[in-house]
Amino acid sequence: MNKKAVIVVNLGTPETPTPGAVAKFLKQFLSDSRVVEAPKLLWWFLLRLVIIPLRAKKVAHSYGEIWLAEGSPLRVITGRQVTALQNQLDEDVGLGNTVVCEAMTYGEPSLSHTFQRLREQSIQEYVVLPMYPQYSGSTTGAIYDQLSAIIRQSRDVPDISVIKSFHDHSGYTDCLVQSIRDSWEKNGRHEKLLMSFHGIPQEYVDKGDPYYQHCLGTAEAVAEKLSLEKDQWAMSFQSRFGPKQWLQPYTDEQLKTWATNGVKSIDIISPAFTVDCLETLEELNISYRELFLSEGGEHYHYIPCLNDAPEFIKTLATLVKTKLFN
Template sequence: MPQKNNSRFGTEPPYHHGQGGGVAVLYCNLGTPDSPSPKDVRRYLAEFLSDPRVVEIPRLLWWCILHGIILRFRPRASARKYASIWTDQGSPLALWTRQQAQALQQRLRGAGKQVTVLHAMRYGQDSIAQQLDVLKAQGIQRVLVLPAYPQYSGTTTASVFDAVYSWAHRIRSLPEMRFVNRYHDHPAYIAALAASIRKRWALSGRPDRLLMSFHGVPLRTLQLGDPYHCECHKTARLLAQALGLKKDEWGVSFQSRLGRAQWLQPYTEPTLVQWAQTGVRKVHVVCPGFTADCLETLEEIAMEARHAFLDAGGTEFHYLPCLNDEDQWIDALADIAALHLQGWPLDGADTSDPAALESRSLALAMGAPD
């Protein structure tokens, strides 16, 4: 008769000698509602905005604001915005993130690395805990956590790590874990951005000015030591150099402000309005901090920001899509993952099995490639 588990730790899945002690990459993005309905958007916003990494004000006060005001009115308006970008396959963010993970696995395996890649979402379905459970059930013993956020922020990257730690808190036999904090200045990431932009310019010509719009965070996070602001500016500077842009041919801004507090500036929409009013006629906007198109790029930039620029006197506005499933971006992801996978057995050998470990050690001692 099976023993009842009365501890806070879960029961481990059965282990059989000889099963793969494999390596996996967990590719993590923000998340999305299940549908553009107000009910599903409300559920998603409740989880997202309840994260203390996202909103750093006293919990009781924020709980009253969130449940007494925001979740009463915001879901319906947000649902209309989600509906404007929803596809037959569902959420663009979910679609692109899933495709990126699949392509990354193909690229790594094509290079001889026997690595499983799963996508996960910080909020909503395919959660980090759900996907880690899947990997554990498969016998995976080493996991690289790779956020889809090139620039580190406590509001995003650290929140992903929190979710991993929370999952680990209830696991009896933990896999080895590694975490990728940032890749905002990785040469392959910058090269992929530049190549994607040049491809768009080949179709629509160069703009008078390129605006690099990053997701905003409260100014207070910068003052408390969050490196996000600096890393955004470094990405922008490296990208401008790669494109050969002069100082007056590009700018940086921050979007998606929430609430009345001061956020990182300059803000995206006012910047575009100011440019139009001072004679800039043709603008392109790219969002380097987003690796997959989503509500913030497809609705906030490609629709709302476009209208603001044209209404202010601009004559031509082009939103340049995110990297999505661009081949050069998948190559860059593979480079970033491979850098952090170094030292782990990637040939499919089960290093948890003493016989396999002895055989592997003997092969290495005789000069066989790792």
């Protein structure tokens, strides 16, 4: 059997929690037209002369609040996922039949360098696993763009399969449900459950991006499996950026509304993220906690991402095997 490769892809991260490293990362990330759809020349000037100088120091401070001794949480936990998935596939399909590695859409290790390294090992068959359960052109779409560039530069085009999304995969939603139930058993169940997804501009959805429907599908599946009534949970969107209207309701406004209406305790989880990172560890677990408590809330419990939980790794292995061996 020819060895096959699995490339686990996430967004990326600065190399260090410093303004310089953050500025370098933001320049690459926010220059992608998949992420920000704006007139190129105008955006070039705004990004370099206004946005990055204003945001780099603040974002670096936020990274500093969550940075681990081993490095960026996203990189550290992704590494654990890769190791766990490699072990699971070795057990399922035999030692030496697959090689699992990581790549980042922005920053290092880049997708192109990862492919180059794997092709030097004479690997011809690949499964690319974006770690975004819900597809959006601004995330998974950007990975397809980079894969297209790799293909265009290849005389011998590699055999590439992409797991476009797994927002409605029963194994994935079961893992979310079990994570929530485990939290309730350990920490007690609170009045409301908020499922907060990363936002995108509303106009992207208006143009045909399926992201909102994927998020809704995930949230409704989790709520149904937990037997929640409509007034016991909500779906919201976080991390908006710039003046455009983004998907609503916004997470911060939902938290304020609940607190104003007398809700004293909530559980919050972000099914859009499979790895704890800046948007979960700092935005959800620190900033929004402070917001809810300042508005009159009393108990705010953040439920971590699935990360390298064994059942989630088994679900990823199932997704990969379906692509590689069926």
